[in-house]
Amino acid sequence: MTVFSEQIENEFKEMAFALEFAERGCWIFAVYNQASAREQVIKRLQSDIKLPVFTWQYSEDKPYPIDYLRDLTEEQKQQRAVVSFINTVDGGENTIKSLDFNREKFSHYPHGLVFWVTEHERGEIARKAGHFWAQRRGTFDFSKLLVTQPEQNNSYGIGEWLNNLLNIDNYQEALRQLDLYRQLLSDYASVELALPNTQRVIAEIADKISYLLYYLGRYSEAIDFCQKALNLYRTLSDENDYSTIAASNNLALLFLRSGRLTETKALLQKTWSFLEQRSDYTLTLATVLNNLAWLYHSQGNYAAAEPLYQKSLAIREKVLGKNHPDVANSLNNLASLYSSQGKYAAAEPLYQKSLAIREKALGKDHSSFATSLNNLALLYTSQGKYAQAVPLYQKSLAIREKVLGKNHPDVANSLNNLAVLYYELGKYAAAEPLYHRSLAIWGKTLGEDHPHTKQGKVNYELLLAKKTAQT
Amino acid sequence: MTKPIKKASTLKEVYFSFDPVRYLSTKEELEKLYVDRNSHIREQVMLSLDSDLELQRPVHLLFTGHRGSGKSTEINKLCSELDDKFFIVKVSFSNRPDVDYVDVLLKAAMALFKTATDVDVIKKAPAQIFEALWDDVSKFIETKLFGYTISSEEYSIMTSVSAKVNFLATEFEAKFETEPQSRRDFKAKSEKLLAEIIDKINLLSERIRTNYRHPVLFIFEDADKIDLKNAKEIFYQHSNTLVNIRASAIYVIDISLRYNPDFNATKASFSEFLCLPNIKLLTKDNQAVNANRALLEKIIECRAKSHLFADDAKQLLITASGGLIRSLISLIQSAASRAIIEKSELINKAQVEHAMNRQKGDFIAMLESKDYPLLFNRHEDKQLTSDNDTQTLLQSLALLEYENGELWCDVHPIIWPEVQKRAPQVP
Numbered sequence: 001m002t003v004f005s006e007q008i009e010n011e012f013k014e015m016a017f018a019l020e021f022a023e024r025g026c027w028i029f030a031v032y033n034q035a036s037a038r039e040q041v042i043k044r045l046q047s048d049i050k051l052p053v054f055t056w057q058y059s060e061d062k063p064y065p066i067d068y069l070r071d072l073t074e075e076q077k078q079q080r081a082v083v084s085f086i087n088t089v090d091g092g093e094n095t096i097k098s099l100d101f102n103r104e105k106f107s108h109y110p111h112g113l114v115f116w117v118t119e120h121e122r123g124e125i126a127r128k129a130g131h132f133w134a135q136r137r138g139t140f141d142f143s144k145l146l147v148t149q150p151e152q153n154n155s156y157g158i159g160e161w162l163n164n165l166l167n168i169d170n171y172q173e174a175l176r177q178l179d180l181y182r183q184l185l186s187d188y189a190s191v192e193l194a195l196p197n198t199q200r201v202i203a204e205i206a207d208k209i210s211y212l213l214y215y216l217g218r219y220s221e222a223i224d225f226c227q228k229a230l231n232l233y234r235t236l237s238d239e240n241d242y243s244t245i246a247a248s249n250n251l252a253l254l255f256l257r258s259g260r261l262t263e264t265k266a267l268l269q270k271t272w273s274f275l276e277q278r279s280d281y282t283l284t285l286a287t288v289l290n291n292l293a294w295l296y297h298s299q300g301n302y303a304a305a306e307p308l309y310q311k312s313l314a315i316r317e318k319v320l321g322k323n324h325p326d327v328a329n330s331l332n333n334l335a336s337l338y339s340s341q342g343k344y345a346a347a348e349p350l351y352q353k354s355l356a357i358r359e360k361a362l363g364k365d366h367s368s369f370a371t372s373l374n375n376l377a378l379l380y381t382s383q384g385k386y387a388q389a390v391p392l393y394q395k396s397l398a399i400r401e402k403v404l405g406k407n408h409p410d411v412a413n414s415l416n417n418l419a420v421l422y423y424e425l426g427k428y429a430a431a432e433p434l435y436h437r438s439l440a441i442w443g444k445t446l447g448e449d450h451p452h453t454k455q456g457k458v459n460y461e462l463l464l465a466k467k468t469a470q471t
Numbered sequence: 472m473t474k475p476i477k478k479a480s481t482l483k484e485v486y487f488s489f490d491p492v493r494y495l496s497t498k499e500e501l502e503k504l505y506v507d508r509n510s511h512i513r514e515q516v517m518l519s520l521d522s523d524l525e526l527q528r529p530v531h532l533l534f535t536g537h538r539g540s541g542k543s544t545e546i547n548k549l550c551s552e553l554d555d556k557f558f559i560v561k562v563s564f565s566n567r568p569d570v571d572y573v574d575v576l577l578k579a580a581m582a583l584f585k586t587a588t589d590v591d592v593i594k595k596a597p598a599q600i601f602e603a604l605w606d607d608v609s610k611f612i613e614t615k616l617f618g619y620t621i622s623s624e625e626y627s628i629m630t631s632v633s634a635k636v637n638f639l640a641t642e643f644e645a646k647f648e649t650e651p652q653s654r655r656d657f658k659a660k661s662e663k664l665l666a667e668i669i670d671k672i673n674l675l676s677e678r679i680r681t682n683y684r685h686p687v688l689f690i691f692e693d694a695d696k697i698d699l700k701n702a703k704e705i706f707y708q709h710s711n712t713l714v715n716i717r718a719s720a721i722y723v724i725d726i727s728l729r730y731n732p733d734f735n736a737t738k739a740s741f742s743e744f745l746c747l748p749n750i751k752l753l754t755k756d757n758q759a760v761n762a763n764r765a766l767l768e769k770i771i772e773c774r775a776k777s778h779l780f781a782d783d784a785k786q787l788l789i790t791a792s793g794g795l796i797r798s799l800i801s802l803i804q805s806a807a808s809r810a811i812i813e814k815s816e817l818i819n820k821a822q823v824e825h826a827m828n829r830q831k832g833d834f835i836a837m838l839e840s841k842d843y844p845l846l847f848n849r850h851e852d853k854q855l856t857s858d859n860d861t862q863t864l865l866q867s868l869a870l871l872e873y874e875n876g877e878l879w880c881d882v883h884p885i886i887w888p889e890v891q892k893r894a895p896q897v898p
Contacts, residue, residue, distance in 0.1 A: 126837035
């Protein structure tokens with residue numbers, strides 16, 4: 001059973017009470033900001049209340065929750081139940097409006113209903129579906145629930161190959177190359193007599209700088225260069241040129257890393273629909289699919305993410321062979337998806353396989369190897385195997401500090417995860433300095449408004465509350 | 472059988488009896504739980520309706536009030552009082568994106584047909600007098616609205632014409648609501664037959680007046696739930712069609728319809744426009760209105776035993792409600808659930824504060840940063856304006872409207888501390 005902080009625990013109890021005594025047409029809102037936190041609460045609901053709990057998830061082909069309600073009513077005629085709605089608002093404006101229009105039907109439904117919403121979605125519903133909103137029996141806030149997320153591997157360019165091509169395996173080297181390319185860029189920019197090729201070279205340099213900045217975790221700077229490269233590629237050739245596609249995938253990835261999800265989705269879907277009609281870009285397609293899956297995954301839309309990860313993995317295995325680092329990426333991502341859903345048994349062998357491939361192909365001093373260690377540790381933490389997790393986190397942190405530098409957002413991730421683990425173990429004094437460091441890095445590199453930074457602050461506050469309670 | 476209403480004597484009963492989504496509807500509820508708020512609104516309605524009773528001049532009334540101000544309860548109370556004078560026909564709308572004035576008239580017609588052919592009603596009627604009329608109505612529905620012969624076996628063996636009408640109206644409504652294609656067909660046909668539909672309504676209303684000695688009164692009880700865009704179309708563009716019905720009608724409309732230049736024309740078409748004011752706990756210049764606090768206290772006391780509330784908790788509940796009934800009820804429910812979780816014997820002040828925080832969270836999620844300075848200013852000047860921003864705030868209940876001779880507004884007490892905190896920082 002998941003144990004919540006006192007505040008969350010009370011919130012949970014109140015929600016469970018409301019649902020257990022829900023009469024006809026009773027719906028409530030539950031606010032979350034991390035999908036895995038939401039899963040924890042749903043799991044607790046399943047174990048705590050004496051009613052069956054069903055989950056409904058929005059998807060394009062069944063846009064109205066009310067249709068699902070009808071099915072359930074037929075199956076569960078006599079039974080009272082609780083239905084959790086996930087990503088209901090994901091369908092956008094129309095879905096929100098449809099809540100209002102279908103209010104009557106909802107109010108005749110015999111089971112208790114939970115609408116899971118983010119802080120932002122709660123406001124949207126309140127503003128745009130006022131009547132539906134007015135009929136709620138309460139809003140319960142789980143946005144401060146403490147959870148860490150497994151890390152996914154993105155694919156930049158068409159995968160890890162770029163990493164090897166530029167031959168970057170550490171922070172110093174990345175910085176050195178960054179200086180080099182910056183100098184080169186200003187040299188080219190000052191060339192007065194522009195040769196036909198100059199623009200393309202400039203685009204390629206901007207592309208490389210963008211990648212280096214990405215490697216260094218400086219995402220907002222990277223976005224500028226990536227956009228520059230993309231714009232140049234677009235003027236030099238058409239939309240469907242390979243460089244344009246690669247740059248637009250990279251930009252999507254940078255947006256994703258910066259939490260700008262709407263822009264990510266638009267870019268990736270556009271690229272996907274083009275690539276699907278081509279047979280000569282299969283690896284690129286695998287990359288785009290992987291990134292799109294990652295997007296859905298980070299939004300908690302697991303059902304949409306899984307087939308995309310699977311497809312991406314299948315392509316890579318077929319084209320690159322079973323022991324390629326890109327295959328390891330796909331395995332890692334799929335495992336992290338299972339882990340987010342609490343399917344630990346399915347996740348562990350995939351993580352182990354991914355770890356083994358990486359160790360062999362990339363070596364132990366590699367950021368991807370560190371990611372594998374981190375994710376395995378997280379998996380053990382979720383299962384309560386704390387003793388196994390500690391050394392893995394520590395090792396992962398050491399590698400990252402070495403190859404990414406001490407101020408990289410991924411280093412902050414490691415620090416945060418280790419701190420959370422210490423928190424769970426009751427070692428509050430050990431956790432505190434780690435939070436300090438991770439918050440400082442995130443604040444500087446990702447900004448104060450990034451979900452990581454916000455979550456880190458919540459974690460830190462929880463720690464302070466525990467410390468105060470102790471004294 | 473529902474259980475007889477008793478005052479809540481445990482916190483769990485408090486939780487159940489203070490339900491923000493339900494309004495008073497049964498006779499017993501209205502007798503035991505209704506608290507007269509001295510708004511004189513029911514008296515005004517009755518005075519208007521006298522014109523129908525005494526002079527046979529039907530009136531069309533627009534009735535509004537804020538979300539959660541107690542409109543539905545007030546309307547139900549009114550109906551229970553008018554029941555012995557009028558032939559009441561309740562019309563309610565399913566909310567959908569394409570509701571228009573044709574829906575309003577069709578709904579009214581079908582509701583009238585159904586109510587007037589209800590078995591209990593028919594029993595009291597001198598049947599033969601209506602026979603010819605029912606025959607006419609059933610032919611009209613079948614041949615003109617449906618446009619095809621009803622083949623149901625149940626229908627073909629019916630001998631009474633009134634039962635046929637009832638069946639047809641029910642069948643029509645079911646198809647109209649659930650089958651998109653039928654709905655489109657019926658609407659297209661009805662649009663051309665509007666004059667005839669209105670004629671049928673008028674003719675039947677006239678007969679009911681003479682034969683039952685009760686004039687028909689339509690209650691459009693949830694016209695305020697129609698999507699605002701559609702409601703505007705219905706009441707701004709088509710009010711002249713609606714008032715062609717020669718029977719009295721009360722339309723419960725969304726309060727935001729009022730704030731629009733177009734509304735003046737609408738108002739002119741209708742006999743009267745009535746607005747249920749919020750219960751003000753303070754005057755415009757911040758003097759406590761003790762009589763109104765007592766009124767809210769009475770609402771609590773009608774429903775629950777007083778030992779379940781600490782004194783300061785009860786006072787805080789009243790203050791925090793801002794005089795909005797639904798706020799009061801939902802604060803109580805929420806505080807009760809907290810008290811149950813904490814295993815306390817009564818609702819204390821901290822639990823009320825917790826409930827307030829919960830509602831505050833909802834407001835914060837809904838408000839944008841530009842709203843805070845605006846709210847701050849409204850608190851300062853209490854001025855109501857018809858600009859969009861102010862209207863949105865009224866609709867979200869962050870801003871509450873009061874009146875005493877003149878209209879004024881103030882910030883909902885739940886969100887006020889947050890407004891003070893944020894507003895000065897935003898230029």
